Amino acid sequence: MQVPIRKPGKYTHLKPDPHLTEGKFNEIKNKLQRLKEIRPEAAREVRRLAELGDLSENAAYQIAKGRLRGINQEMLELEDHLHSAIIIKQDEYTDTVKLGHKVTAEIAGKQITYLILGSSETNPSEGIISSSSPIGSALLGHKAGDKVKINQKNKIIEFQIIKVE
Numbered sequence: 001m002q003v004p005i006r007k008p009g010k011y012t013h014l015k016p017d018p019h020l021t022e023g024k025f026n027e028i029k030n031k032l033q034r035l036k037e038i039r040p041e042a043a044r045e046v047r048r049l050a051e052l053g054d055l056s057e058n059a060a061y062q063i064a065k066g067r068l069r070g071i072n073q074e075m076l077e078l079e080d081h082l083h084s085a086i087i088i089k090q091d092e093y094t095d096t097v098k099l100g101h102k103v104t105a106e107i108a109g110k111q112i113t114y115l116i117l118g119s120s121e122t123n124p125s126e127g128i129i130s131s132s133s134p135i136g137s138a139l140l141g142h143k144a145g146d147k148v149k150i151n152q153k154n155k156i157i158e159f160q161i162i163k164v165e
Contacts, residue, residue: 016077018084019099019118019131025085032078035071042068088117097139097164099131104163105139105148111162116140135159 020028046068049061088100097103097116104113112127116139119130129136138150139161148159 015084016081017119017130017132018081018086019088019120020085021088021100021117021121024118024121025082025087028078028082028085032075032082035075035078039068039071039075042071095143095164097142097161099140102163102165103139103161104165106160106162107157114139 042064046061046064049058049064052058052061055061094101099116099118102113102115104111106112114135115128116131116136117128119132122128122130122133131137131140134150134152138148139159142148142161144161144164146161148161150157150159
């Protein structure tokens with residue numbers, strides 16, 4: 001049995017955003033450690049199944065080999081992400097919006113607070129946005145009191161920055 005080979009997608013080889021909080025950095029490190037712990041067992045399983053005979057028709061061997069390959073690939077990606085990581089320091093006070101800052105802005109009479117982080121930690125429903133998002137990139141570099149305009153879907157949205165924490 002041959003394992004199907006798929007063409008990689010458009011976004012397959014994009015590097016992850018290197019900007020991480022210390023918590024996310026530790027989370028990735030823990031995930032890498034867990035993979036290092038399960039890898040030897042996966043390798044033993046591949047070795048055991050290889051001894052059963054004809055590898056071309058041994059479906060269990062093909063599946064185990066694919067699992068081991070996946071573990072190895074994920075470990076490489078996580079190690080690369082950790083080596084290129086830039087930790088966001090949130091204790092740095094400044095009146096200019098930077099990565100790791102909370103920004104309170106007024107939009108059409110409503111106050112909204114955003115936390116600006118790297119793209120690997122975003123959660124817009126909780127107010128955590130990426131520095132590369134339209135809103136995040138527009139807010140970066142501005143100060144409290146500044147008005148920021150964002151062109152979104154054929155309309156211009158105006159933000160009034162109230163507070164930078």
